[in-house]
Amino acid sequence: MSSIKMGKAIQTSPVFEKKTIIGQRVTKPDAPDKASGRTVYINDMVLPRMLFGKILHCDRVHAKIISIDTSAAKALAGVHAVLTGYDIPELKFGPTRDNRTLKAGKVRCIRDEVAAVAAESEQIAAEAIGLIKVEYEDLPPVFSPTEALKQGAPVVHEDHPDNRSLSYEFSHGDVAAAEVNSDIVIEHEFEVPYVTHCCMGPGCVIADFETNGKLTMYSQTQYPYNYKMDLAPAVGIHPGDIRVIQPPVGGAFGSKLDVYPFEPICALLSKAVGRPVKLTFSREEEFINSPTRQPAEFKIRSGVNKDGTLTFRSVDCLMNNGAYTSWGPTTPVIQMRTFTGHFRVPVVEYKGLAAYTNSVYAGSFRGYGNVQATFVTASVMDMLAEAVGMDPIAFRLKNAQKPGEVTPQGSKLDDCKLRECIEIAAEKTDFLKKYKLYAQDRVNAGRIKHGIGIATSIHNAGGAKIHKSDGCGSILKLDDYARATLITGASEIGQGIDAVLSQIVMEELGIPMSDITIVNNDTALGPWDVGVHASRTTFVTGNSALRAAKAARKQILRAAARQSNVSAEQMDLREGHVVQADNGVSIIKLDKLLRQMHFAEEPELVMVSEYYEPDSELEDKNHVGNLSATWAHGAYVAEVEVDTETGEVKVVKMTAVQDVGRVINRLGIEGQMEGGISVSLGYALSEQLQIKDGKVLNPNFRDYKVPTAPETPEIELHFVESDCKASPLGCKGIAELPAIIPAPAIANAVYNAIGVRFFAPPLTPEKVARALHDQVPDNTQ
Amino acid sequence: MINIENYHRPSSISEAVQLLQQGEATIVAGGTDLTPQIEAGARQFESTLINIQRVEEMRGISVTSGRYRIGGLTTVTDILESTTLAADIPVLVEAADHFASPQIRNAATLAGNLCNASPAGDMCIPLLLLDAQVELVSWIDESVSTRRLALCDFFIGPGKTVLQKNELLTAVEFKQPVAGFSASFQKSGPRPALEISTVAMGFAGVLEAGVLRGVRIAIGAVAPTPLRATATELVLEGRSLNESAIAQAVEAVQEEVKPIDDVRASAWYRTHLSGVYIRRALALFQGVTAHAA
Incomplete structure (x- = not known):
């Protein structure tokens, strides 16, 4: 002044x-x-007269409930209510209304909620849970989606005798003709795992049913207005009678984008006792019962001409729906946009199907289906480039769209910055020089091999119109x-x-x-x-x-x-x-x-x-429409060191180039991008919720390996600022691409280092060592 | 359910073992293994909880006429920061450095790590290389009774030791290694922090006139207990360090380990890593001894 x-x-x-x-x-x-x-996080909150809730989860994966004896639990001093699925009306909820709060009749997966207790303390609630006796009669289970779709497979939901849950189909152009006219066609299968969000604040809710019949939910939800609509049918009240208060939460990352049974169960307990009830997951409960990223198997056929022009892409996606439907099996809506619209592919086809099984079920998770799609497409792009003898940069530039192009599903790429992102990423990392050097060095002896890899993707960056209003x-x-x-x-x-x-x-x-x-x-x-x-x-x-x-x-x-x-x-x-x-x-x-x-x-x-209201469109029934007001691209380059003896992959550097429209909070965008890279680093190398016969084998941070500070690479960020015309602020949405692109860049870099292609993340040391060992006869060690 | 009826805080070994003698007691010191095991329902408290944190005589590192004594209550951080150990027995400090996280190291005690008897227990490996003995104290016939036992005889299975219910592990002792003693510690894992070993390997020996003497190999997470690979030691004992000896050692160690498949790794990978690590240990040893010579 x-x-x-x-x-x-x-x-x-x-x-x-x-x-x-x-x-x-x-x-x-x-x-x-x-x-x-x-x-004061929600987990810290205490309300006057508050009781503590706890849920009895079943220890079966598929079984008839023969009887539930709650008498001892009810008799325990300090217990105020014990509820089972037989005490409440059958209230269906969930995106396809296939779930209910407390189960009755049968249980379908390890998460199933069989009874719930409200008591004076968490200890008493836990003790009461231990006193509930449930008699089951096991039913034959099915865990693999492929098995579930076979004739005569065990039926998970009687009203879906074929075990088919959600399905998606999109096609543009004649795949058969395009295949005939392609110089090279490759087909590969990929499989992506269960991973989970690992929110530092485990699941927690406080429900307060007031005497006037209105319900206040202190919730971790990340979508409070639709939450009322989704919660209401599970509790049996009008959505207008629900008030949602959102205290500070310890992370969400998509995991709080749906109503999960513990929330309405807590509300029903509150209704039963006429007092506020708080229900908190232990870390183990959080690992077992909170939603995961959608696991899937992909079959992808792609064609290319000798000059490097993409000719077609055909994708079959089979998803393990698990026992109930949350947002996981709806992720093809976003995933499909990448398969059909990332790079100029004139002929595209996508089929997605989710099959009910007796496994746990997936929800939404930062990246929403695009994490899986990008792992597949970015790997295949490198394979196609190699097949036609082009380098990964030239091949991508050859097929990158220009501003103004519209994808087969109608994504309008008005200000497409894909080429800029690729060019800057290649230049900043000296990509081609290193790529060729490392590839040549593969044949030489040496314990540590270096590699560099690129991956790109596209994501909605102006909202996504999946509701009537966005x-x-x-x-x-x-x-x-x-x-x-x-x-x-x-x-x-x-x-x-x-x-x-x-x-x-x-x-x-x-x-x-x-x-x-x-x-x-x-x-x-x-x-x-x-x-x-x-x-x-x-x-x-x-x-x-x-x-x-x-x-x-x-x-x-x-x-x-x-x-x-x-x-x-x-x-x-x-x-x-x-x-x-x-x-x-x-x-x-x-x-x-x-x-x-x-x-x-x-x-x-x-x-x-x-x-x-952003200027975007709902998809029509053929999945066509400009779902987002604007779209953004990113190009990420990973540089790795592979220990060829132990199989350990170390990411040395991650260079991220992303179209962000316009930076608003520079510190915030850096944090978002670094955090996203960490999520993707775990997906690439170490994270996997190990599920065997429907049971979670590693429900703890000791054996579920999220990346920690020492293995976080050096991160270099470059923002491509375009002052997006679709956005009065000039900004684009940025938060998901950083969690989407790094993993396949790492896998491509590992290929550059050791010449082994991985089709199923995470690339654990054992998987890498095994692949190298299987390549080389043992006596040459 | 936590059902503790009595809680004691003894201030001497004698007091502690008298309390132990009364039976039905759980000992707690750092609690870094005990607490998660209780939380997970893998273990229950006995009716009496004895907190031994105030038994000062069980704490500290000392050297008396070439014999090292580390009190059972010595924390992993104490070992990590000990200048005596850093100078004389660096392999112990190296293992402490790989141990969990700073917060856990600050609380976790040496006795706790040994009594937990995890096949992957980090501190067991260097102590096996050092032929350490454990001191076990109990209250018998109205007086303190002490027995000493080689550490390699202490472990009998995952989470199982020969420690009796009335005994307290008060200290670990070992002799000063002979001149020229060189030891290494290696540990695997996809991430460096807070890692439970997929395989941990300790190697020690002396190079005498070009041949290996006093070979000690200890391996974690490849058998029901921390393993002394005595067969592999014999393969190397008295040998000069050439490629044929190294190849035979790799073969021997891969034969000798008896790992399982579990949620962390397959038996195949643990066997593979054992081979990788013995080769690296021998290369390290060669480097160090060549440098010394």
């Missing part, structure tokens, strides 16, 4: 330069409390002290939206971040939003906040113009002042203006509400 003299007056007016907060590094407002331990509402008010409160539909689950929304309000209204409060944790206050998914929060809720901030700004400047000889168009808001836009000279302090507006003869409060 500086000052200049105004006319004859001695008094001077302060002057403010134009500054921008967009693109700066901004600390998340919740960070200091989280770092210092002050944050919009978000914002209410913005300013008080007499120029403090702003933004009441938004956006959920904060740790991803950093509070910082981003504060920046947007700050940019438009010229008030400091510390004067902005974001309210977004109560469905009774907040306006509609579809939730945290599809990389949509910054794009959709940010553009909604921008509308509200612009409306408030307009109202403020109009009022300022009324009492000044400067027009609203010539004014700006900077650092708590209304100023002249050209020279930054203060006209009036903002708080003073707001009070004048408030206490005028015709009083006026600055209080606006806006709704933003």
Whole structure:
């Protein structure tokens, strides 16, 4: 701030330069409390008169329930309620309404909830659970989707005698003809595993059924408004009678995008006892009972001409649905877009089918089906390049779309930055030189082999219209002290939206971040939003906040113009002042203006509400439509060292190049990308929920291996900024691509290092060592 | 269910073993194995819980006329930070460095790691190389009674030792290794932190006039107990370190280990790694002894 003299007056007016907060590094407002331990997470919460719930999960995978004896549990001192599936009406819920809260009749997987207890303490609840006796009669189980689809396979749901759950089909062009006309056709099979989210805060809910029949849920949900709709049928009340409060959570990553049985069970316990009930998973329960990423088997046929032009791509995806349907088997909606629309493939075909089994079931997980699709397509792209004798970069550039192209499913690539991403990734890593050098070095002796690999993908970056509305509402008010409160539909689950929304309000209204409060944790206050998914929060809720901030700004400047000889168009808001836009000279302090507006003869409060709906389309029944307002690409390069004796793969460096439209919070985007890379590193190398005969063998952090700090590679980030036209803010959604692309880049780098192609992540040391051993006769060790 | 009726905090070995003599007791020190085992339902508390953290005489590292004594309550961090051990017995410090995480090392005690008797217990490996003895104390006939036992005879199966219910492992002792003694510790795993060994290998020996003497090989996670690979030791004993000796050692060790398939690795991979590690241990040994010579 500086000052200049105004006319004859001695008094001077302060002057403010134009500054921008967009693109700066901004600390998340919740960070200091989280770092210092002050944050009260949902897991820490205690309500007056609260009881503790616990669930008896079955120890069978497929069995008839013969009898349940709860008498001893009910008799235990401190137990207030014991419920079984026979005490409550059969209330179906879930995306295809194939699940129920407490099971009756039979159990279908190891997660099945057979009884639940509410008691004075967690210890008493656990003891009561131990006193419940259930008699089962085992039924023949089926675990593999292939087996489940065979004639005579055990039937998981009697109303689905063929065990078929959801299915998808899309085709564009004549595959048979394209295959005949292709110079080279390759076919491969891939299999991707069960992995799980590993939220630091395990599953937790507090349900409070009030005497007036209304239900308050303190929930970890990441989609509070649709949550009411999905929860209501499971509890048997009207969605309007549910209020959702979202305390701080220890991570979600897609795992809280559905209603899981423990939540309505907790609500039913609360209803039974007339008190709030809290239900928390132990870490082991969390590993066994929380949703996983969708496992799948893929068969992919691809064609290419000798000049390197892709001719067709045909994909068969078989998914293990598990015993019930959550969002996992719906992930083909996003996955298909990559198979059919990543690179210019003139003829495409996709078939997806989910089969019921007696295994655990999958939900949504950061990347939503595209993690699997990208592992497959990025591996196949390298194989095709090799088949036609091209390097991975030239081959990809040859087939990369240009801006304005539309994919067979109707994804409009208006500002496609795929070529730029590939070119920058290749240049920054000196890719071709290393790639050729490492490939030549394969034949030489040496314990450590180096490799470099690239992978690319596409993802929705302007929301994803899977509901009738993909919009978000914002209410913005300013008080007499120029403090702003933004009441938004956006959920904060740790991803950093509070910082981003504060920046947007700050940019438009010229008030400091510390004067902005974001309210977004109560469905009774907040306006509609579809939730945290599809990389949509910054794009959709940010553009909604921008509308509200612009409306408030307009109202403020109009009022300022009324009492000044400067027009609203010539004014700006900077650092708590209304100023002249050209020279930054203060006209009036903002708080003073707001009070004048408030206490005028015709009083006026600055209080606006806006709704933003991105310009996207629902798919038609043939899966065609521009599902997202914009699309983004990324190109990631992994550099690895493979220990050819132990099979250990070390990722030395990950270079990420991504089209982000425009950086809003630089610190936030770095965090999102580094975190995503870590998720994908685990998918590539170490993470797998090992499930045998329907049972989880490694439900703990000792044997389920998430990457830790020492094996995290050096990370180099490059943002391609295009100022996306589809987004008033210029930004694109960015959060999922970092969790999608690194894994196949690592697998491609391992191939470059040792010449072995892996079709099933994770590339554990044992898998790599075994593959190398099987290549080389033992006596040459 | 936690059903502890009595809780004691003895301040001496004598007091602790008198309490133990009364039976039905669980000993807790660092609790880093005990607590998760109780949580997982793999183990139950006895009715009496004896917290031995205040038995100061069980703590610390000392050397008396060439004999090293490490108190049972000495933490893994104590071992990691011991300048005496770093100078004299670096292999112990190396194993401590591979042990779990800093938080766990701060609490975990040496006696706890040995009594837990995990086939993958990290501290067992270097102590087997050192021919260590364990000191087991009990209360018999109104007085403190002590017996000493070679560590290799202490383990009898996964989670099982010869420790009697009335006995306390108070210390570990070993002689100063002979001049020229060189030892190494290797541990595998897909990630370096908080790793349970897929295979851990310790190797020690002396190079005397170009031939190997006093060969000791200890391997973790390849048998029901931490394994002394005595057959492989014999293959190498008295041999000069040439490719034929190394190849025979690889073959011998892969024959000698008896791993299982489990959630962490297959028997095949553990056998494979044992071969890789013996070869690396011998290369390391060759490097160190060549440097010393």
